[in-house]
Amino acid sequence: MASLSSPLRICRGILREIRAIKGPEYKQCLAYNYVLDQFRKNQITGERYCRAQEEALHASHSYLCLLTSTRQHMALYDIYHGKGQRDTEEMAGIVGLRLPTQPGGKGWEK
Amino acid sequence: MLRNLVRFHNCLGHAFSPPTVCPRGQMFKLLPLLSVNSKSYSIITERKKFYEDVSISHGEGGMFEINLDRRKLKTPGGKLFTAPNEALAIAVANEWDTQKDMLKFYSMHMTTLCNTALDNPTFRSKDQMITAALKYLETDTLCYRVEEPPSLVELQNNEWDPVLNWIEDRYNVVIGSSTSILGPEIPQATMDTFRQHLGSYNFWSLTGLEYVITQLRSVVLAFALIDKHITVEQAVLLSRLEEEFQIGHWGNVEWAHDVDLYDLRSRTAAGALFVHFSSESSTVKRKLMQE
Numbered sequence: 001m002a003s004l005s006s007p008l009r010i011c012r013g014i015l016r017e018i019r020a021i022k023g024p025e026y027k028q029c030l031a032y033n034y035v036l037d038q039f040r041k042n043q044i045t046g047e048r049y050c051r052a053q054e055e056a057l058h059a060s061h062s063y064l065c066l067l068t069s070t071r072q073h074m075a076l077y078d079i080y081h082g083k084g085q086r087d088t089e090e091m092a093g094i095v096g097l098r099l100p101t102q103p104g105g106k107g108w109e110k
Numbered sequence: 111m112l113r114n115l116v117r118f119h120n121c122l123g124h125a126f127s128p129p130t131v132c133p134r135g136q137m138f139k140l141l142p143l144l145s146v147n148s149k150s151y152s153i154i155t156e157r158k159k160f161y162e163d164v165s166i167s168h169g170e171g172g173m174f175e176i177n178l179d180r181r182k183l184k185t186p187g188g189k190l191f192t193a194p195n196e197a198l199a200i201a202v203a204n205e206w207d208t209q210k211d212m213l214k215f216y217s218m219h220m221t222t223l224c225n226t227a228l229d230n231p232t233f234r235s236k237d238q239m240i241t242a243a244l245k246y247l248e249t250d251t252l253c254y255r256v257e258e259p260p261s262l263v264e265l266q267n268n269e270w271d272p273v274l275n276w277i278e279d280r281y282n283v284v285i286g287s288s289t290s291i292l293g294p295e296i297p298q299a300t301m302d303t304f305r306q307h308l309g310s311y312n313f314w315s316l317t318g319l320e321y322v323i324t325q326l327r328s329v330v331l332a333f334a335l336i337d338k339h340i341t342v343e344q345a346v347l348l349s350r351l352e353e354e355f356q357i358g359h360w361g362n363v364e365w366a367h368d369v370d371l372y373d374l375r376s377r378t379a380a381g382a383l384f385v386h387f388s389s390e391s392s393t394v395k396r397k398l399m400q401e
Contacts, residue, residue, distance in 0.1 A: 018204075021207070022207070029204075029207065030200050030207075031200055031201075031204040034196070034197070038197075058338040058341070058386075059383065059387075061341055061342070062342050062379045062382045062383045062386070063379070065342040065343060065375055065376075065379040066219075066220075066342075066379035066380055069372045069373075069375035069376040069379060070208075070217055070219075070376045072368075072372045073373050073375075073376055074214070076364070076365070076369045076372065077369065079365075080364075080369065
């Protein structure tokens with residue numbers, strides 16, 4: 001079917017994602033070094049059509065897809081997903097009321 | 111009193127959650143707790159981040175383990191978390207590394223897949239998984255065609271037929287498509303061929319493959335993805351073909367369509383990657399220079 005994008009673009013994409021996750025110290029993280037390593041190792045091949053290289057390319061494309069889609073999904077989730085029920089105190093606070101307190105405890109509590 | 115009850119359960123809540131983590135040297139298992147506070151009756155899906163660094167280390171038998179600070183990661187079933195190769199271990203470690211403040215377990219797909227493969231909580235055997243996967247072929251998305259509107263029919267033919275042709279050529283089988291409510295008649299020879307092919311995958315790969323099939327709702331698409339014939343984005347697009355058609359016609363709703371799309375993409379990508387890592391073995395052959 002359609003051809004995959006070039007290894008350089010995928011590599012850059014993955015590293016960009018890692019940087020987005022980690023922030024300033026992204027160069028020390030595991031994934032960064034491993035990814036760069038793998039890309040370098042798979043670069044050199046004597047054959048014109050190397051199956052293993054294609055497979056590695058597909059895997060790296062899948063990993064890039066995983067990183068980007070997880071990030072995008074989490075971003076949307078944070079915006080749209082329901083926050084769950086508030087607890088009673090908070091609910092009361094919204095309308096300006098407070099929960100009643102009974103210093104001696106209710107009859108059935110110790 | 112109610113306030114104290116809430117505080118008490120909030121404190122307790124932080125001590126338990128899946129996946130469990132065991133301090134080194136101690137073998138006690140913490141059980142996931144049903145959160146019974148005034149918020150909701152639900153299983154904990156998030157908890158505070160309790161570690162700073164994530165690293166991997168070699169364990170016994172050539173397996174890799176994940177370390178969160180000084181403690182080793184364990185599966186929800188209590189077993190020590192082990193990955194068969196470095197790539198998978200790094201993918202999982204990266205997922206744990208990605209988490210900030212709160213740990214969001216529902217976003218850690220690779221970890222979930224590894225946990226399932228390690229724990230096998232429903233005690234399934236390879237044969238059961240193969241049978242379940244093949245059963246899905248009878249209700250495969252690509253085989254169910256509509257009769258109208260004509261533009262959708264055309265779209266389905268243009269997009270789905272090439273993939274069907276590819277898989278029929280590749281595996282030398284007959285699948286076909288159908289517009290009837292019962293779906294296509296899959297000949298036994300086809301099932302046998304696929305059964306034999308699936309039998310060659312190991313347990314971990316089968317776990318991943320079944321996951322991809324369930325997410326994409328199609329065996330044909332799952333095979334096309336695993337055999338690296340199409341990319342994850344293409345597979346997801348083909349799986350959601352009718353939805354995309356309707357979106358093109360009626361418009362896109364971000365909080366439903368996009369959320370769904372990215373969720374499906376991340377799960378499928380995780381599944382495909384999982385199968386790839388579980389079934390690969392790589393060696394580096396160095397050619398000697400001639401002079």
